[in-house]
Amino acid sequence: MIDWEIVAENLPAFAGGLVNTLILLATVIVSGFTISVPLALVRSTRSSYVSRAVWLFTYVIRGTPLLVQLFIIYYGMAQFEFVRSSALWPLFRSPWFCAWLALTINTVAYTTEIFAGAIRTTAPGEIEAARSIGLSRAAVLRYVIWPSAWRRALPQYGNEVVMMMHATALASTVTIVEVMRVARDVYTNYLVLTESFGVAAAIYLCLTIGLTALFRRLEKHFLRHLSRSEAPNAKVQPAERLNPKVA
């Protein structure tokens, strides 16, 4: 049924594709996280112009397809003379930069909303208590609001990371040779389904399972004080409690 010779022949190509998928995913997740945290803080403040501007940004991005966003950046920017004559032009000509930028902008919009939602649901009493024992605003943010918001956001954030992993498949439309592109090329060359898309499906399935397991471990780690079986044994030192490791 499965022609293992074709699979073996194209295994190096798939390995290369997997590396590219992972590089794209990792860079997007790192930049996405870094930008989303401050944006979420701004977004969760009530009724300021900046907060509304951030909302507009996430609304527009969440309301349009990622493929269109990618095409606007990859094909669209070339329309403008000032882009083509600027120092940024080599960047916008590179499919890697465009895919990274499009995916980052997309994940920033979703992640910002996830984090902002978690920040908004912080119990007011916690913040009042922290303020009343004399913590500064920055300290409240760092040691009270963020650690608990991060914990609440973690399950949804895990979903978003898996979604982004799936979204890297769209990079195949702008000539990046990641897993999806390799599968499509193998299909075009041999006209076989299992040995092309089947292998890609197996790879994506493993990545999904791996990421899900990773986030389950993270949840176990960050939410261990809430798990009933471990709570009595978990002796958290006060210093640790004040300095939770955040991603």
Place this chain on the structure above:
Amino acid sequence: MFQSYLPMILEGLRVTLSVASVSLAIACVIGLIGASAKVYGGMAARLSATVYTTTVRALPDLLVMLVVFYGGQILLNSISDKYGWGYLDVDPYIAGVSTIGFVFGAYLTETFRGAILSVPAGQIEAGFAYGLSRFQVAFYILLPQMIRHAVPGLTNTWLVMLKATALVSIIGLDDMVHRAGLASAATREPFTFYALIGLIYLAVTTFSVLLFGALEKVSSRGVRSGGAA
């Protein structure tokens, strides 16, 4: 120049909306079947529904779409070879709606499963106690009450699905994205046309949110909200 391409793009919008709504109908049917299999089915039905929802949600939409598109072609070829029909093409529209329906049926299975479980068991038992048939219980008691719980998940699936229809341009369906590509190539103004369809998607999304908000109100009429206390 721009105006002359506008009718063509709007015709693409019609294709996009048609793909999205037919896919939604297919996904709803699959979702209802999958959810009943998960809640009421035997061992085999539960297992196959679980395998379906887990695999589909673990793979990129684009991958599932290409597998259905090319796989359907291979299947069609082998059938037509057998009966000597000659070469048949898979219609990209049918391939598109069946794939998107198949993919989002998995998400709706989970939505509907939760909705079914949130209807109190006593309601179903009361229906049977009155002598209603299984069909009547499902149609007059279960469905009206589960819709209220399903609307938020349904809204979300519709919004994600609407954007996922952009992918059908990759298998050659003449939707809005595909037409924007053609217009860009002809005018050398890709930004103009991709930004335009971006705005159209945004408008449709906004309209959908308002519409589903109204549906949520209608489906929750008669339910007391806890907010007043």
